[in-house]
Amino acid sequence: MRFGILGDTRAWRDDGAEVPLGGPARRALLALLLSRPGEIVAADRLADEIDPDGAPSAHALQSQVSRLRAVLGPEAPIERAGTGYRIVVAPDDVDASRFERLAREGRAALRDDDAGRAVALLREALSLWRGAALADLGEGETARAAAVRLEELRLGATEDRIEGELRLGEHRAAVPELRELVGRHPLRERAAGLLMRALFAAGGPAEALVVFEETRRHLADELGADPSAELTALHRELLSADPSPSPVAPPAQLTAFVGREEDVAEVAGLLRVARLVTLVGPGGVGKTRLSVEVAGAMADEVCFVELAPSRDGAGLPQTLLAALGLRENGLHLGGGGQTPLDRLITALSDRVLVLVLDNCEHVVEEAAALTARLLATCPRLRVLATSREPLGVIGEHLRQVAPLDAEAAVRLFTDRAHAVRRGFTADPEVVRRICAALDDLPLAIELAAARLRTLHLDDLAARLDDRLGVAARGSRGTDERHRTLRSVVAWSWDLLPAAEQEAARRFAVFAGGATAESAALVCGTDADTLESLLDKSLLELAGGRYRMLETIRAYAAERLDESGEGESVRRAHARRLLDLTRSADPHLRRPEQLEWLTVLAAEHGDLLAAVRWAVEAREAETALDLIAAATHYLWIRGASASIVPQAATLLEVIGEEPPAGRGEEYALAVLAAASGAAGRWVWRRHRASAEKALTAAWSGDEPGRHPVVLLMWMMRNAGEGDPQGAFTLVASQCDRADPWVRAAARYVSGFGPLGAGDTAEAERVFAAAVAGFRSLGERWGTALALDALAGMAGARGDRAAAIALTDEALALTESLGALEDGADLLVNRGDHLVADDAAAARADYEKAAALARRAGSATGRAAALRGLGDLALAEGDPAEAGRLYGEALELLDPHWVKNIGNRVRALAGLGRVAEAGGDHAAARARYREAAESAGVMGAATPEALRAMGLPEPVVEAVSAR
Template sequence: MRFGILGETRAWRDDGTELSLGGPARRALLALLLVRPGEVVSADRLADEIDPAGALSAHSLQSQVSRLRAALGPEAAIERAGAGYRIVVPHDDVDACRFERLAGDGRAALRDGDAGRAVALLREALRLWRGPALADLAESETAQAAAVRLEEQRLGALEDRIEGELRLGEHRAAVPELRELVGRHPLRERPAALLMRALFADGGQAAALAVYEETRRHLADELGADPSAELVALHHELLTADPSPSPAAPPAQLTAFVGRAEDVTEVTGLLRVARLVTLAGPGGVGKTRLAVEVAGLVTDDVCFVELAPLRDAAGLTQALLGALGLRENGLQMAAGGQAPLDRLIAALSDRVLLLVLDNCEHLVDQVAALAARLLAACPRLRVLATSREPLGIIGENLRQVRPLDADAAVQLFTDRAAAVRRGFAADPALVRRICAALDDLPLAIELAAARLRTLDVDDLAGRLDDRLGVAARGSRTADERHRTLRAVVAWSWDLLPESEQEAARRFTVFAGGATAASALRVCGADGETLESLADKSLLEVAGGRYRMLETIRAYGAERLDAAGELETVRRAHARHLLELLRAADPHLRRAEQLEWMPVLTAEHGDLLAALTWAVEAREVEIGLELLAAASTYLWIRGAAAAVAPQAIALLEVIGEEPPAGLGEEYVACVLLAASGAAGRPVWRRHRERAGQALAAAWPGARPGRYPAVLLLWVMRNVGEGDLLDAYTLVSSQRDCPDPWVRATAMYVLGWGNLGESDTAQAESFFGAALDGFRALGERWGSALALDSLAALAATRGDRGTAVALTDEAFTLTERLGALEDGADLLVNRGDHLAGGDVAAARADYGRAAALARRAGSSASLAAALRGLGDIALLEGDLAEAERLYGEAAEKLDPHWVRSIGNRVRALAGLGRVAEARGDHAGARKRYREAAESAAVMGGPLPDVLRMMGLPESVVEAVSTR
């Protein structure tokens, strides 16, 4: 039998049948006995608590006990004990006792770090509550005290459960409950602290700080007290946190800097007066280390770009964007946007920054052209380059980096040798001979010194002597920077046993380094071999990844080709990367997306290398599979344009017909090819076949292999004018078993209803999409749905809701690190505010423009300029409005769905300016252009224009043209 006092007093048999307990007196009697099962409660106290007025006699109490015994039956014994009664039942049969046990176990599990078990126990405990504790004893002092104790335990269990959920990453779902909890208990600090952590974990730093301020004010007003030290410490932590993306810093160095103090002083001084300084010299001479030391002394912001992993110039601009912490595309996934170079210039145009371009020699012509363009367009930018040869452009200040002088070389060798052999001491003349044999090159010296872990210094000197002739007799036609360093690398390589040589040459297929697991899998080596290669400086270990110096990697790649293993190992590398992408893909559409994105970002260079190999080797199947498996990651990260050249090249290999059985992969390839600046002709050529392949891959309600492809397809088709088939395809997925696909279908169908001017149904679909994405903890889709709902709210005049929804979407974009999307949302918020608070709207447009310049987004900057143009027109400044509208219209791509609304508004604004000046012909021309741009969205033109936020008078003017 089970008993309940957490709510109305109730009793159930084990089969779930509820017993009839009788009237209020009998339920109150049972509740009093169940507060402490097994303990005696005096008859006098029972009578007083049941009937405080004193009308319950001893005989009446005995009668109530008898009737209660009859109702409960033999399974629950109510015994007479001295001058009172007690109920004999197992403690776990009473919900209050079971709750206390489960809550205690849950708290212990939380304290032990087992958040999963803690949450399960606490949820089970809290489910036992059906209402206020001891509800049948409202006037009983004893019951009130017990109820207060139980309610306090309930609140503590609730807080423990939420803390456990936060530890498990369930931040988004916890926020509404925590807000309600803080509202009911404004003086309780723990819920406030949990809410602050939940908000910040989901990107809401400002909202978290606002919670602290409100709590502090409540404590001061109500209690005259300050927040606890713990809450103050949390506040300080939030104040000092920076969730925004920042430029890549120079790599941290693990060893002392030897022998370059004069060089550092000279280069630092040169950068004060020169805007381009190139550190030139042979490989291994220490150019990168010198650049790192100089960068550490400048007072400007520094962005360090490693160019060595790039195989060709196709990814050069994208590499700079990535180092600056910028995504290539915005959240809306539209294709055909601003060129990467234009975005890069926009991001750097007004910024004081030192850009360090490291290892330019293999792309020297392209780097020179890019540096010249950036320096001409960005007057506050300075560039420090390292290369084996000058860039050769006007304004370059060349600083030749030469080998170490004799004393510095000996000091470097001695320092590094002492690090691997305790108490190292050697004849300075012998050390000097070793360094001279290595041409005093820092890299060669470090490699040689590392060998002292297993060799004697005399043995080392003897082996070097055997190889002096190799360096001296190198081909006179070979570049000097190759002759000496090749000899050093070859010497170091030859000292490796065959098993380590095999692992090292196979490792060279990793363009961006590798985790230990990846290296072991692809190289066919064991952990001891990798550690030995790291000990001998053939590999470096940093941030949990193994990396190989580029000079050693180039030499090892030659050895891999000579061994006849190149194609086999590259294929194994590509297959391993494909397995990782497939394992990660489902998590990118769930709450774990923030956890998996950094994992895949670290593999980005290897993805590009694997795709390039697939194209060169004409491995169509694995190339398509790589692109499809990476598509969700690429679009969320905003890096689709980075793989566009490989996708286009792969389509050229494929020809006119998609390969059998790879229809969906082919569609992903077409979408990614279309994301680049050169993708539009490819899109036109392959669009029809891709649509057929997608329809075949998504029959009925059965999902395809790559759910993100369906959403990307529809979004890419918005500006094409014939969306019927795409919407029909999505509609078939409303009952798909995949919850992300169902949410996506709701989102897309919402846009379909907008095209039919059914705003009520559209809002219903967007709301369902938001619920679906939120249930999954998926921020990308949630931000899309919130932005759409905000637009609908603004259309019906509910500006407050529109602003609130936009703020929530902005919080998500901050968490995603999407500067471009943040700028667009600020423009949207400015549009929502412009009708009532012009000053606030102007501030949002101005802030959006600054953020867009930082992001390097021409489209977002144009949207902000369009908003400022609206304000200039409102204030009667026709010249300024015309300038802003004209600049915005010029920057906005008429074929990019993301830009259509702002382009229409800019063109309509130019029409309004012309009309205000009495230029009716000019106004008609501009209104006609606006109508033509808006028509691609489908649906009745007036309704489309209203959705774009145009005033009714302008809607009428454009619609009649």
């Protein structure tokens, strides 16, 4: 039996049937007993609660206890004990006790910095409340004290939950609740502090400061006190903070900059008048360090892009998008037919920016083509490149980076030697001889100086001279600059013991560095060996990850291939990435989503390298497993385009039949390849096999291994002429045990009744999807379903609800860093606002256009243009409206599901423009096109068209076609 005292007193049997408790006296008696389940409550207290105005009566109390026993039965016995009574029930059977336990666990999770788990626990705890605590008790002292204690716990749990939500990035959604909370409790400093943080993070620093001032005034007026030290410190923090996101900054340097001060001034000056400056010189000469110092001297915004990890020149646009903080895709699947280069041009078209492209030499052709295109289309952009050879672009200004002069080389060696050997002193002539033997290359000097930790200076000089003599007699076909650097690396390498050489050459498989655990597993080494390589400058450690300088990594890769163990090490590397992505995948559907996205983002370069190796090595099963395991992460992060070429190549190797036991993985590879430039061809060739495999995986008693495939399959098929099979397959998963699968299936199944015109059922199902996603703390799914609910609310005319739901979805997408999704939701909010506040709608459309431009999203920009077209038409300017609608249609891919709603609205808008001009034949043609586009998703009913946001006259015109 379950009991509730967080509201009126109630009891339910295990089958859900409510127990009739009787009158107020019995309810009060039960409430007081349940406030301390299992503990003895004195008889006089109980009697006083039953009749607070009369004399305590033992007989009356016994009578009420007897009646209550008869009602509750043996499931909840009430025992006489000593001078009182107690009810024998488990604490968790009472909502108040369960609330207190969940609230404690939630607060503990918050202290442990597990915000996702904390929010889930605290939401569950607060959902138990149905009204005022102990509502059936009277005004007795015992009753009042118990109720006040519970209400205080409720308030604290509410604050804990909101703090957890703020840690998860849900700032905008928290603001309305916090405003109401602060209004009811103006002296509660914690609530005020939370509201200040939420407002500031949501882009309202001025409002946050107003909250502080109002709280300070309330404290002074009512308590004669000043704000606490914590709230005052928060006030100072907000005054000095910068909420604006920034592109990747130049890496912070740990050592002093020696010998190139004049070079910095010269290059910075050249970059102010030239749009492309390339620093050229041999490896190890200090091009990267010089570019970092020049970037720091620039007044304009700088984005630093490290190209060394990029092995595929075709992926450079994605690399630049990531460095700018832009995602390939966002909340929904697909890229709207726009290439990464198109998005990059859109994002940079009017931005004042200095773009630093570091280490272009291994992708020089692709880097040159990309740079030329960006400079031609983005007039306010300037580029500083580093490379071992010129880019060869018209207008390029070359700046040769020479080795250090003699004095600077000695100073650099001495500075780095002091770092590894305290009190270092040496004959300047010996130091100069070492530097000269190293051609005064900064990297070589730093590596040599690091050896002084274990070698005497004279020993170092002797070994270095010998090694350089051998290396100088190497192949004449090798570039002289490369031979010089190879001599330095070979010398450093040969000083390593065999175990360290083995670990170092195996480490070369890591494209983006590795954690100590990954390095140990893949390299077959231990922590001591890694630390020794770190000490000897063969590895560096940053952000908890070991990394290898790229020049050293290239040398180590050659040694790996020569050793004959390259394939086995790369296979171990791929297996490690597969294990990691498989382990992470379920967490992406839980409250810890953001934490695991960060973990996988750090492994992104290695994940792509593992996929590329598996495809090139024709390890088809491994490649399929990697693509499948990584799909959910890549989708949420917006980087799914990065595996499109590998997925397409893999399908060519596999053919049209999946390997045994990997049908679901095959379907995911098909979906990935179908989102690329050759997507229509891939889809026609492989769709039937993928559908068969997917149906087999998700039609049995056991669910498939990759739940994300359900949403991907629906989104890809929804834009086809006959999507019903895909909708049916996904919607049939509503009874699965996995809560994420159930929520996703409910979301998809809501489109069935929507297309059929049953909006009430559609809204019920979408709400169930929201509840399912929200209970998991899953931001992406929650935002997706909230957006659908907002559309439903707008369709029935409840614009206030639509706006509130859209605001909540916006807050969630902001926590995921989704510029493109933010643009999409701002357009939706503008559509809800336009009827009541055209100025606010215009502001949302214009902000959406700006965000879409930053994200390089043609789809987002088209949606904003369509909204502005609606405004122009409403304001009596059909010519401007027609221009905006036409421009929007040019940007919208008619085959992508996300574009269907805006395409229908733009076509309908052109129909209205034609009607306004008296061209009824053209109007009918446009309405017919709109109806055909709407019919792709089964949105043939007036109700479904209204859910797309079409005004009533347009709904009537379109549905009539």
